[in-house]
Amino acid sequence: MLQTLTTKMMYDHQRIHPAPDVEAQSLPPPSPPQSASKPLIPTNLEKSDSVNHQFPPPPTRTLPFSYPPPRRPTKRRHSCCCRVFCCIFCLIIFLIIAIGATIGILFLVFHPKIPKYSIDSLMVTQFSPDAANDSLTASFAVNVTAYNPNKHISILYLHGSHLSAWYRDTLLCEGALPVFYQGHRNTTVINVPLTGTVNNATGMVATLQQDQSQRGNIPLVLTANVPIKIKLGLLKTMKLRFKVHCDLTIDNLVANQDIRVSSSNCKIKLRRLF
Incomplete structure (x- = not known):
């Protein structure tokens, strides 16, 4: 037992024990940081700055306000x-x-077609020049054939028509078509009397005789302005006005003689719409 105690004392003597820090015991404990305990700017300084250093007021608008x-x-x-x-x-x-x-x-529905006109015959009832008055009196009887080729359209010929006969640029005589009704697919022959007087007829008579002697025929022109109404079944159209132009060639202009019409070509077109 004595030996054991001696061995323990020797072991404790050889153990290293840490020595206490003398400087650490003599220094005071560290103080907490200033940022946690004390503000960077004193409160009295903030109050004084807020009072003494005020921001300037915003600038006011000096320009007048413009309204739209x-x-x-x-x-x-x-x-x-x-x-x-x-x-x-x-x-x-x-x-x-x-x-x-x-x-x-x-x-x-109706398939309208233009009516056809032709001059089949012409009779001179009077063609007498007057050398004393330098005038010419002419009277014709013209047979006009009107053909309506339409199957469902009829034609009403109204008052106010006008038919005239011309030799070159000289009006010989004039007349009017009668008022009549023409049914579908109908052919009507109309006898139209024409009368007139030509003044200053000496030159015209000389030219006419020259044409007859040189050419053997005399050119005439018949023009007609015809007001009509077209009937489509039970429906009537407004008034239409057609212009008819026929070129004729006859052998002579002697009164009370047979006059042969060698050629007849008629054209029709719409002239006015009322």
């Missing part, structure tokens, strides 16, 4: 006029389209 100009009433008038103009234009376009569609349907 009021709307002019002319703009509204212009807009209203434009609307009215657009409505009228659209209405006109609609009417044109409707009329065109109606005419197209009528053409497809």
Whole structure:
């Protein structure tokens, strides 16, 4: 046991024990940081700066405030006029389209054809020059053949027609077609009397005799303005006016003699629409 105690004392003597830090025990404990305990700017300084150093007021606007100009009433008038103009234009376009569609349907249903005219015969009842008065009195009786080739269209010839006979640029005589009704696919022969007086006829008579002696025939022109109405079944159109132009060639202009019409070519076209 004595030996064991001696061994323990020797072991404790050889162990290294840490020595206490004398400088650490003599220094005071570290103080906490200033940022945690004390503000960087004193409170009394902040109050004084906020009182003494105020921000300047914002700048005020010295320019006068401009208001937008009021709307002019002319703009509204212009807009209203434009609307009215657009409505009228659209209405006109609609009417044109409707009329065109109606005419197209009528053409497809009735298949209208232009009537044909011809001069079959011409009789001179009077052709007497007057050398004392330098005038010429002429009277013709013209047989006009009118043919309506339409199957479902009839023609009404109205008052106000005019038929005239011309030699070159000189009007010889004139008359009018009678009022009559022509049914579908009908041929009508009309006898039209023409009368007239030519003044300053000496030069015209000399030219006429020269044509007859050199060419053997005399050219005449018959023109007609004919007002008509077309009947489509139970529907009647408005008044139409046609112009007929016929070129004739006859052998002579002697009164009360047989006059042969060697050629007759008539053309018809629409002249006026009422």
